[in-house]
Amino acid sequence: MADMILFGVFPYVALALAIGVGIYRYAIDRYSYSSQSSQFLESKALFWGSLPWHYAILLILIAHFLAFLIPTGWGTLLGSPTRLVFLEITGIALGITTMLALVILIFRRVINPRVNAVTSRIDWLLLAALLLQVVTGVYIAISLRWGGVWYVHTVSPWLWSLVKLNPQIDYLANLPGIVQLHAVNAFFLVAIFPFSRLVHVVSIPISYLGRPYQVVVWYRQRRSN
Amino acid sequence: MDIRAQVSSVFHLDKCIGCHTCSIACKNLWTDRRGNEYMWWNNVETKPGTGYPTKWEDQEKYRGGWERVGSQLRLKQGGKASTIGKIFHNPDLPTMDDYYEPFTFKYADLTNAPAGTDQPTARPVSMVSGKPMKIEAGPNWDDDLSGSTVYAANDPGVIELSEEQQQQLFAIEKMVMFHLPRICNHCTNAACVASCPSGAIYKRGEDGIVLINQDKCRGWRMCVSACPYKKTYYGWATGKSEKCILCYPRQEAGEAPGCFHSCVGRIRYLGVLLYDADRIEATAMKADGELAAAQREMILDPFDPEVIKAAREGGLADQIIEAAQASPVYKFVKEWGIALPLHPEFRTLPMLFYVPPLLPVLSSENQGTQKISNDFFTSLEQARLPLKYLAGMFSGGNEEEVEAVYRRLIAVRIQRRAESVGDLSEAELLNARELSGLDRDALDAIFRMTSLTRIKERIVIPPMLREQAIEAGMDPEDYKQEMGFGSRKAPKRRW
Numbered sequence: 142m143a144d145m146i147l148f149g150v151f152p153y154v155a156l157a158l159a160i161g162v163g164i165y166r167y168a169i170d171r172y173s174y175s176s177q178s179s180q181f182l183e184s185k186a187l188f189w190g191s192l193p194w195h196y197a198i199l200l201i202l203i204a205h206f207l208a209f210l211i212p213t214g215w216g217t218l219l220g221s222p223t224r225l226v227f228l229e230i231t232g233i234a235l236g237i238t239t240m241l242a243l244v245i246l247i248f249r250r251v252i253n254p255r256v257n258a259v260t261s262r263i264d265w266l267l268l269a270a271l272l273l274q275v276v277t278g279v280y281i282a283i284s285l286r287w288g289g290v291w292y293v294h295t296v297s298p299w300l301w302s303l304v305k306l307n308p309q310i311d312y313l314a315n316l317p318g319i320v321q322l323h324a325v326n327a328f329f330l331v332a333i334f335p336f337s338r339l340v341h342v343v344s345i346p347i348s349y350l351g352r353p354y355q356v357v358v359w360y361r362q363r364r365s366n
Numbered sequence: 367m368d369i370r371a372q373v374s375s376v377f378h379l380d381k382c383i384g385c386h387t388c389s390i391a392c393k394n395l396w397t398d399r400r401g402n403e404y405m406w407w408n409n410v411e412t413k414p415g416t417g418y419p420t421k422w423e424d425q426e427k428y429r430g431g432w433e434r435v436g437s438q439l440r441l442k443q444g445g446k447a448s449t450i451g452k453i454f455h456n457p458d459l460p461t462m463d464d465y466y467e468p469f470t471f472k473y474a475d476l477t478n479a480p481a482g483t484d485q486p487t488a489r490p491v492s493m494v495s496g497k498p499m500k501i502e503a504g505p506n507w508d509d510d511l512s513g514s515t516v517y518a519a520n521d522p523g524v525i526e527l528s529e530e531q532q533q534q535l536f537a538i539e540k541m542v543m544f545h546l547p548r549i550c551n552h553c554t555n556a557a558c559v560a561s562c563p564s565g566a567i568y569k570r571g572e573d574g575i576v577l578i579n580q581d582k583c584r585g586w587r588m589c590v591s592a593c594p595y596k597k598t599y600y601g602w603a604t605g606k607s608e609k610c611i612l613c614y615p616r617q618e619a620g621e622a623p624g625c626f627h628s629c630v631g632r633i634r635y636l637g638v639l640l641y642d643a644d645r646i647e648a649t650a651m652k653a654d655g656e657l658a659a660a661q662r663e664m665i666l667d668p669f670d671p672e673v674i675k676a677a678r679e680g681g682l683a684d685q686i687i688e689a690a691q692a693s694p695v696y697k698f699v700k701e702w703g704i705a706l707p708l709h710p711e712f713r714t715l716p717m718l719f720y721v722p723p724l725l726p727v728l729s730s731e732n733q734g735t736q737k738i739s740n741d742f743f744t745s746l747e748q749a750r751l752p753l754k755y756l757a758g759m760f761s762g763g764n765e766e767e768v769e770a771v772y773r774r775l776i777a778v779r780i781q782r783r784a785e786s787v788g789d790l791s792e793a794e795l796l797n798a799r800e801l802s803g804l805d806r807d808a809l810d811a812i813f814r815m816t817s818l819t820r821i822k823e824r825i826v827i828p829p830m831l832r833e834q835a836i837e838a839g840m841d842p843e844d845y846k847q848e849m850g851f852g853s854r855k856a857p858k859r860r861w
Contacts, residue, residue, distance in 0.1 A: 171582075176605070184461045192455045349564075350446050
């Protein structure tokens, strides 16, 4: 029963919260729809925390999503031992990077009185959840080798079963507890996304690349041409 | 020709007494909130000095403004792709220590302290963390501190001067300084607008006021580093960037901006300029020393029938064109040519102009009578404040530009002296007039405008036709219930 709730129901609740509250917050309080940067208050430690954190976590997330979305392609990619070892090592290195970077970010918020003053309760909750996520992730990567391969046969089908609205919780129920924790905490992060500074992940300013430098806004249509 | 109107200003530095009334008016109106304590949308600096934030003029340090790369203009902090790559950490962002940490005092300790043998004290505490702190800087920390080896000597403009000029600047009893009030320049080639990844910063088409859409701003802080004048500020409590709004809500109601209205020295002039928006980029590409002249070139004559015709075709209302004709800014910048942009070499085409201070009082004491020197041109070279320093501030290093302004300002003084005291020879007067390139009437008009005018002549606010704008954009009934910002919410994070 507990398995059913955690692996079969909670993911849907988390997604519903993320989408529903995410849209609601965007509609009623767009003003707060960002991560409240603290670089102005402290810049040096942020450099060693934020930069490695963001780039490493982005690559790790991309790997997770690729293995989930195109499991066959991912399986073929890892078919050769060289590529498998390369990806395994890269993954562990990136995981450790995120962990160290996150520790820097947390310490920065604890130690620096200015940054501490702008840290809210939900920020602390988020940092704790993220730390739990990367620590379990790195632990899994090291203790349960070749995650890139077994993910395709266990987690990927579970996620797909969720997508198909036919949750096959056995895929996850038979995995070690640490993997279960990692998976449930992942959906916990999805659940708190709309309530926390995590909302900034959907602001990707890609349109900047295509727009002209200067922006001029008129009250009314200026001329007919 | 793509004619646009721009609400622009002139600050007459000879008249600024450095009283900071403008700063206080602005602070009370707009930035008296948590997270904004350190922001001074309007601040007054002492020059020579390092300014606020410290050494803001040094773009090797802050990398603000534009640079020419081949035949292209590029933000000095990097191109678009590079800007996106820096969103996780902006290496050029100034931190609070470059401005100052806002502070208050524990006043309650003065009355609550238990009885004792020593005086109770109110210890300074940080307004960010609330912890006791040592106050090491403030918004005008080097106020009137000319000659200081910490501030004046580190002025980025002073460092450029020769050893001899620096010594001359700091000679005992010849110490020299002037005040530089600064607000947002509402540039036509604004670097803050260009740098915003969210596209939240925009220039209003009708009046050229540059604003940050607070709901669109995602707090990437690229504008803070891109603005070479450091006039966009990051609100650390709200996670939003904010800047001078040229008091547009006041202007829309026909009132002068707060800092203009409160100016004790009456140094501030406001009016509309018409300019050719098609020429923005070509103008910003000119060589450093030509930028001030090129910008004047871009500004159009509102009396020229062709300009009027093109402006009407471009959708400018007749009232705006009339306001442009009455604009004191047009007179200062174009007709008289005595106002220059601040640091045109940043290439943002700032629309706030300064009449440089005629610091060197061009008279010498001579047996009890004061005599303006016969040849003011030589006197200028012996000026206490080197022309090179002023040229570095107001004309991209082009000393001729500053010199031309001074010839005119001096001619005004000579003409007034000839009229009111009458101790100058006709030849001297004619010579001054000829060198200035202005006729008697123009010189008189400058005198009138700088000393006798009332507020309606100094500050000519164009009709902003807000009623039409509201009707075009939204339901007037809805609008009536709002604060005029288009938002009924306080600038506060609720999530």
